[in-house]
Amino acid sequence: MTTVWSGKALAEAIEEFAPGSVQGSSGTDVWLKAESISVVCEGLKQRPEFKFDLLNSLTAVDYIDHYEVVYHLTSLPMNASAVLKSRVGMGRTEPSVPSVVSIWRGADYQEREVWDLMGIRFDGHPNHKRIMLWEGFPGHPLRKDYVTYDQSIVTSIPEISKNAGSDE
C-alpha cells in the first residue's frame, strides 16, 4: 500500500531545505509559493528522504479568483506519494509558474496541456506550444469564464480564421 505524506509533515520537511517556500498545508496537501516550485521539486526528487522520482499527474483548476496547479508525486523507492499545490494568478491576472520539465520530463506534455486548456504559462518549458488545439485558438476552454464561441463567429473574424486555417 502506497503511503501518503500528510501535508503538515511534508510542509515541515520542505521548510527544512527550502525555507519560506511553503504557504500552508492541510490534509495531504501542501501549498507552495509559485516561485519556489523548481527548488522544492528539485529537492523532493533528489533528497534521500523523499526520492519522488515519478510525477504522476500535473493539472490545474480554475477557482474563479485564482488558479491552482496540482502536482501528484510518487516515490518508487519509498512507495510513498505526496500532493503539491500552488496558487497562481490571484485576481485573474495572467498566471505563470516555473516549469518542472527539467526535473521530470513527464511534465512535458502535461504542462503543454495545462497551458493549452487552462492558460497557465510555464516559464522555462522547452517547447511551450498548444497541444490539443491549434495555435491561435481563441481562449483556453477549461477556464470557467470561457464562452463557447459560435463557430460562424470564429471564422468570420479574419485574424482568427487565418490562424484556424493553418494547422500550426
Added chain:
Amino acid sequence: MDQSFLDNSLWRNIYCLLAGDSAGCSARDYASGLLPGGMEWLAFAITALAIIGLVINGVLGGVIVLIWGERRLFGRFQSRTGPNRWGPFGMLTSVADAIKTMFKEDVVPVDADRILFNLAPILIATPALLVFAVIPFGIGTYVADLNVGVLFIMAVTSLTTLSVLTAAWSSANRIAILSALRSVALLISYEIPMALALVGVIMLAGSLSLGQIVQAQGIPFILVQPLAFFVFFIAAMAEMARAPFDLTEAESELAAGYLNDYASMKFGLFFLAEFMAEISTAAIVTTLFLSGWKGWEPIPSHFWFMAKLILVLFVIIWFRMTLPRLRIDQVLKFAWKGLFELTLINIVVTAILIGIWPQPTTAQLWMMAAVNWPVAIISIWLVSRLLGTAKYEKASPDSDSPVYSVATESIPKTSEYITNSTDVSSVEAVSKEGGA
C-alpha cells in the same frame, strides 16, 4: 534434344493451320491450309494477332481468377469466409471490382508530371506480359523459344522497377519517392543472387533456352538444385515485392508507396501488373525448377503446368499471409550476406558435379541430388546461424540486483511523517479555503 519440340511452337501450329503446305510445315503434316495459296502474309498477320490475344487475355483472365483465389485463401487463412456474395463462391467479385475501378474518378495531382504520370501504368504492365513470350505452357504451346530465354527473363523483369521509379517521381510525392528508392535498392540487391542461382540450373541443362531446360529435367531441378531453388524463390519474391519483402508498398509504413496518388484504372493497371508479375514468377519457377509441363501420361502437359503453377501460387500466397515484413536494412543484408554466399556455394558444388558427370542421365541427377541436399541443409543452417538474431538469455530481472530499486513490502523509515492513504475521510482540506 527432341527436334519436334522445337518446331512445335504455338506460332508454327497456328501458322501452318492457316497457311498449309509451306516450307516449314511439312514436318507437321499440314497438307492444305485454311487459306488459299499465296496468302501467307495474311496467315502471318492472323497468327500474330491470335497469339497476342491468347496470351494477353489468358493472363488477364488468370489475374481475375488469381485475385479471387487469393482473397478466398486470405479468408481461409484468417478464419473468415472471404468474398462470397457475387456469383458462386464470390467468383464474380473481382469482375465487380474491375468494373468499379473503371468507373472511378481519375485524379491527377496538380504537381504531377502529367506525361510520365500517365505513362507509368502502361509501362509497368509490359514487362510482366513479355515474360510469357518465352514460357512453355505445354507441349508445343509457347510463343517463342529464345535461345537466351533465361537472360531475356532477367532483363525484362528488371524493367518493372523503372516504371515504379517513373510513377513515384512523376507523382511528386515524398512517400512515393521513398518507396521507389526502396524498390531500386531491392532490384539491385536481389538481381544478383537471382541470376547466380540460375547459373546452377543453366549448367545442368547446358542451355539458356527454357524449352531445353524443361527437356533436360529428367527429375525436377528442385530436387537436384535445392539451394538454387531456395535462393531463386526468395529473390523472386523480393523482385515482385511480395510480403515479407513488400517494402515498396508497405501498407503500415508508406500507406501505398508509389501507388499513393494513383486512382481509377491507372491504379487498376498497377494492381493488374502486380498480379501478372505473381503469375509470371510462378510460371518461371515452375519451368525452371518443377520441370514445367512434364508429367505422367495420359494427363495432358498443359494440365501439369497449370497444377504446378497453382501450387507455386499457393505457396506465394501462404508466405504473404503468414510472415511479417522485414526492414530494408535487414532485407539488403539478407541478400548480400546470406543469399549471395549460398549461390556461390551452389555454383561451386554444381560445377564439381558437372565435372564428374558432364551429361547427366536421370540416375546421375539423383546422385547429384544426394550430394546437393546435405550441402544445402548445412549451408542454410550456417547462414541462418550467421544472420539470425540471438535469443534473450533471460527475461526476468535478477531479484538480487534489480535494475531500479523499488520499495519492498515494509513501511519505509520515515513512517512517522506519513499517514495511510486509506485514511481519506479524515482529510478536511478543501482547496478553496485551505492553506495559508
Added chain:
Amino acid sequence: MAIKTQPVTVNLGPQHPSTHGVFRMRVMFDGEEIVDVEPIFGYLHRGSEKLAEERTYTQIVTLTDRMDYVSSMLNNQAYILAVEKLAGIEPSPRGVWLRMIASELQRIASHLVATGFLLQDLGALGTPLIYAMRERENILDLFEIICGARITNSYLRPGGVFMDAPQEFWPALDRGLSDIVNTLDELEEYLSGNEIVFSRTKGTAVLSPELLINASITGPMLRASGVDWDLRHRNPYDYYEKIKFERKLHTASDNYARYWVRVQEARESVKIIRQCIDQIEPGPVRPSFDDVPRLLRPPAGDAYAAIEGSKGELGFYLVSDGGIAPYRMHVRSSSLINLTLLRDMLIGGQFGDLFVTFGSVDLNMGEVDR
C-alpha cells in the same frame, strides 16, 4: 565525389493506416533514417474534461467509456474509484468483485488488441490481427451478457456495478477463459519464435528505466524495463490485496520486451479472474439508493485515484464544490504521457521501425486527445 543530400520532411498522418487513429507525426528523414520527429495531437480532441463539468457524476461514466475505447471497463473503474474516494462511498463486495472481473477481462482484450496491431505494424497482412480480434470478440460477447453493451459498457456505478451478472454469464466466462489461454498459446507459438518478429523488434527503441520513470511512463512499458511497479501490487485498490498474481518483468526494455510483457500479463489476468470467481460472494451489487443516491453530491474537496490500466497508470483527479457535477475533472491519461519519449525512441532509428515503436507504446488516440 560526395553526393549532396538533404533531409526530407514527410507528414505521416492524420490519415495513415497505422497511426492507431488520427495522429500526425512530422518526420524528417535522411534516407531511411529518422532525424527528427514532431508529434502533433488533437485530431480527436472532444473536450471530455469540459463536458464532464456539466454532467452528473453518474452520467460521466459514459464519457469515460469513450476515452480509451478499447479499455472502457478500466476507465470506468478508475473514474468510479475517484468518485468513491471523493464522496466516501463504501462499495458493495459483490459489485467490487464483478468490476474486477470485468476490468481484468478488459485488460486481456486491450493487450490482445495491442499485440495484434503491433504485428499489423510489423507488416503481417492482417492474419495475427484477426486472430487477436477474434478472441477479443469473445470477450466483448461476455460483456454483452454482463451489461448489454460491447464497447462503451458504462457498467460501473459509484459503489459497485449497475446490475448483477445473469446466470448464464458464469459458464460462458469459464469457457471464455480457457479459450483465451488457447489463443494466447497460439499467438505465442506464432510470434515468439518467429525469426522475423524477433529480428524486427529486438534491440529497437531501448529506453533505460531511469529515463522511463523520469518521463512518468508506467504500465507494461515500465515493466518491460525491469522495474517492478504495478499499482495492483504496490497500491492495491478494490480487492487486489486478496489476489495472488505474478508481476511479469522483462529486462530488455525494447519492443519485443513490451510485447512479451503484455502477453504474459494477459495470462496473469486469466489467473486473477479465476481467483475472483472463487472468492465472489452473493449479495447486492451496489449500495441502496438511500446510501448512494443516483444524484451524488460529494462534499467539497478533491480526490485523485489511479489504477493500473492496460496502458499504464490511469488516474482521475476530481474536484467537487458540493454540487451535482464535478467542478473539475482531470484525466491522467497514460496514452498521452507514454508518448513523452517518442522522440528519444524514434530518432536515429529506421523508417521501418517507426510504426512498430509507435505500436509498441500501445496508445489509443481517444485517450491521448480525450
